[in-house]
Amino acid sequence: MDKFIVSARKYRPQTFDTVVGQTHITTTLKNAIKNNQLAHAFLFCGPRGVGKTTCARILAKTINCENLQSDGEACNECHSCKSFNDGISLNIHELDAASNNSVDDIRALVEQVRFAPQAGKYKVYIVDEVHMLSASAFNAFLKTLEEPPPYAIFILATTEKHKILPTILSRCQIFDFKRITTNDTVEHLKEIVEKEEIKAEKGALQVIAQKSEGCMRDALSILDKIVSFTNGEVTYQNTLEHLNILDHDYYFKLLDNLLQQDLAGAMLLYDEINKKGFEGDMVLNGFAEFIRNLLVCKDAKAAALLDVVEGMQDKYISVAKTSGLSFLISALNILSEAEISYKMARNKRLHVEMALIKLNFLQQAIELSMDNGSVVKKKRVDSPIAYKIKSINSLQVKPAEETKAAPKLYIQEAGPEAQKFLPKTETAVIKQPEPPLASKQIKAVATNAKPSGGGKVSLLESLKSKYGDQYLIEEIKEAEALNVEKLNDYWNQYAKKMDEQQKHSSANTFKLAKLKIEADNFFTVTVNALTQQRFIEQEKMLLADFIQQAFNNRSITFKVLVEEGEQDAVPAHLSLNSRQRFEKLAEQYPLLKELKDKLRLELDY
Numbered sequence: 221m222d223k224f225i226v227s228a229r230k231y232r233p234q235t236f237d238t239v240v241g242q243t244h245i246t247t248t249l250k251n252a253i254k255n256n257q258l259a260h261a262f263l264f265c266g267p268r269g270v271g272k273t274t275c276a277r278i279l280a281k282t283i284n285c286e287n288l289q290s291d292g293e294a295c296n297e298c299h300s301c302k303s304f305n306d307g308i309s310l311n312i313h314e315l316d317a318a319s320n321n322s323v324d325d326i327r328a329l330v331e332q333v334r335f336a337p338q339a340g341k342y343k344v345y346i347v348d349e350v351h352m353l354s355a356s357a358f359n360a361f362l363k364t365l366e367e368p369p370p371y372a373i374f375i376l377a378t379t380e381k382h383k384i385l386p387t388i389l390s391r392c393q394i395f396d397f398k399r400i401t402t403n404d405t406v407e408h409l410k411e412i413v414e415k416e417e418i419k420a421e422k423g424a425l426q427v428i429a430q431k432s433e434g435c436m437r438d439a440l441s442i443l444d445k446i447v448s449f450t451n452g453e454v455t456y457q458n459t460l461e462h463l464n465i466l467d468h469d470y471y472f473k474l475l476d477n478l479l480q481q482d483l484a485g486a487m488l489l490y491d492e493i494n495k496k497g498f499e500g501d502m503v504l505n506g507f508a509e510f511i512r513n514l515l516v517c518k519d520a521k522a523a524a525l526l527d528v529v530e531g532m533q534d535k536y537i538s539v540a541k542t543s544g545l546s547f548l549i550s551a552l553n554i555l556s557e558a559e560i561s562y563k564m565a566r567n568k569r570l571h572v573e574m575a576l577i578k579l580n581f582l583q584q585a586i587e588l589s590m591d592n593g594s595v596v597k598k599k600r601v602d603s604p605i606a607y608k609i610k611s612i613n614s615l616q617v618k619p620a621e622e623t624k625a626a627p628k629l630y631i632q633e634a635g636p637e638a639q640k641f642l643p644k645t646e647t648a649v650i651k652q653p654e655p656p657l658a659s660k661q662i663k664a665v666a667t668n669a670k671p672s673g674g675g676k677v678s679l680l681e682s683l684k685s686k687y688g689d690q691y692l693i694e695e696i697k698e699a700e701a702l703n704v705e706k707l708n709d710y711w712n713q714y715a716k717k718m719d720e721q722q723k724h725s726s727a728n729t730f731k732l733a734k735l736k737i738e739a740d741n742f743f744t745v746t747v748n749a750l751t752q753q754r755f756i757e758q759e760k761m762l763l764a765d766f767i768q769q770a771f772n773n774r775s776i777t778f779k780v781l782v783e784e785g786e787q788d789a790v791p792a793h794l795s796l797n798s799r800q801r802f803e804k805l806a807e808q809y810p811l812l813k814e815l816k817d818k819l820r821l822e823l824d825y
Contacts, residue, residue, distance in 0.1 A: 227440040231412055234305070235293050236278055239271050240408045240436055241400035248395070249279055250292030258283065259393040261365055261374045263350075265381040266397025269437030273348055275397075276375040280304070280312045280344035283373070300340050311340045318349040326357045330364045333372050342373050350376040351383035355820060358385050365391050399434025402426065402527060408436065409443060413454070418447055420454035427459050430527065466498055468532060471510040472539065478551075479543070483580045490576060500572040501562045508555040514540045515548050546586050554578050699773035701740040710770045711735060714763060729755040741775045748783050756780045 233239045236246035245264075252258050262279075264272040282288070286298035294301050303309040315329060329345065337343045347353075353361070365374055365388065376392060378384060406425045413420040428446070432439035442463070443454070450458045460467055470493060477485040493503055516522045517540035526533055558575035565571035700706075715730035733756065734746040747753050756763070757780055768776050806813040815821075 227444050228437045233274050241404040242271050245395050254292045260368050261392040263392035263394045264377045267399055269435035270397045272377040276346045283342050284311050284340035311337050312344050314346045317347050318352045321353045323356045323360050326360045336371055342371055344373045346375045348377045351378045351380045400436050402429045405429035405439050418452055421456050423456040424454045424459040466506050478579045486576050500568045504559040511552045550582055551579055700771040702737045726755045743778045745780045746783055753780050753782050
């Protein structure tokens with residue numbers, strides 16, 4: 221009994237012309253060989269199973285061919301080509317970087333580069349999955365990769381180009397492999413089944429190509445499994461059964477039930493699908509893709525985007541014509557939301573059935589929102605809604621006669637809250653709240669006002685006569701600028717208050733502090749030590765309020781300074797930043813830096 225060889229190995233391309241779906245790569249390589257313009261380092265990157273390693277091996281065989289063809293292909297008849305096909309060529313070396321990713325492995329490879337080939341022109345080194353190399357291995361490879369001997373060619377292959385160092389990328393000629401299209405995959409599978417004398421329907425091959433998602437190796441593996449499963453006869457139905465794929469006929473039936481608002485039929489059809497072992501998320505995803513295909517078919521220009529089995533295009537187009545655009549878009553939105561929240565649902569089946577119920581009544585909802593055949597925007601009510609508005613009195617004070625400023629009436633309720641400014645008026649009425657608040661104060665500011673006399677009564681006197689028995693009416697004093705004597709006096713008063721509160725350390729700090737007025741509303745406090753600065757900073761909020769009340773000036777601020785040359789010594793671990801602390805520790809403990817380098821850690825400075 222002959223040993224079975226999987227199709228992916230048995231039908232691996234041996235020449236550039238047999239590579240599927242990578243014409244832009246193979247044409248470039250053939251022209252480079254014919255014109256003798258080969259680079260010393262190549263980087264082949266792209267998805268899995270699209271021919272990266274295959275092209276690397278074909279390139280290695282072709283450049284060492286003794287009878288190179290005029291089209292840039294190997295002859296497959298010379299000693300070099302035969303030894304390569306038999307796997308005994310000494311001019312090709314393959315290294316799997318996934319399992320040989322250390323510095324020592326790369327150094328061993330570099331040591332081999334020093335030896336010239338015994339036969340042929342070039343020695344080719346293929347490093348597969350090169351992104352798995354460590355940073356140290358990459359650095360050890362840099363110099364050799366940049367300036368190799370004239371007989372050495374490096375071909376690096378990877379599926380994750382973004383993980384490769386920029387210094388490596390800049391030394392290589394980069395080739396990006398693309399996913400193989402469904403049509404190319406189907407044509408290649410047809411050639412293989414003909415050679416193997418297997419009966420296969422084209423629809424089955426198209427399903428296999430779609431399932432492989434552009435990976436030829438996966439497509440060939442799936443084909444081998446189905447051939448074994450069906451005993452050499454690949455049909456559309458047994459392919460769907462083997463790959464656990466829902467037939468589009470189920471989706472056509474489900475859509476028909478939903479459009480007819482046959483909820484019972486839709487639920488029974490889902491029950492049938494569920495009994496066959498299909499998970500709910502697969503149903504939601506497949507139905508969403510089905511709706512997307514119908515949307516694509518609504519416009520003839522976009523029909524080329526339809527990727528379905530041959531013979532189904534006409535059915536999709538006919539069903540799309542009978543389906544409303546509003547229904548398809550809304551259904552796609554409902555299915556997308558249901559698929560996103562599927563994982564969080566406890567009752568998976570109920571979650572899918574709720575989505576089907578929404579879809580069942582979707583057509584009815586759209587019909588209710590139609591007006592003369594067109595969809596209209598939703599309205600909350602049919603008539604406008606009236607709402608109440610209340611005008612806000614202006615806060616601006618009207619200018620007094622000539623250049624005289626008008627007095628302002630300031631109302632304050634037991635503290636800084638609820639402040640109101642009222643313009644001057646002789647007919648102003650202040651209503652007493654119910655019940656009256658005994659703690660209310662009314663303060664009137666009469667700046668630049670005319671003195672009472674001449675038969676006229678000032679606003680302040682008028683308020684006292686009317687509301688003096690109900691409120692305490694006071695005149696607000698003007699804000700004062702800072703002066704040294706008064707500031708020192710109140711400063712000492714606050715220090716005395718600290719003594720009374722048994723805060724003797726803070727009180728002594730206040731007594732030793734030096735005050736200096738820098739502006740009308742700003743002064744500085746100078747102390748001798750950092751600890752004294754902290755004592756004053758702790759009292760800063762209460763102290764600022766005390767001084768502001770003393771001067772009737774809320775804009776007064778101050779800053780606490782430490783006298784130069786007298787600061788407390790700050791501990792070293794507080795004065796250093798994160799980087800300096802690490803460097804100091806690494807200097808004291810060298811193993812710490814070695815651990816960081818070995819684990820390739822990055823410190824968050």
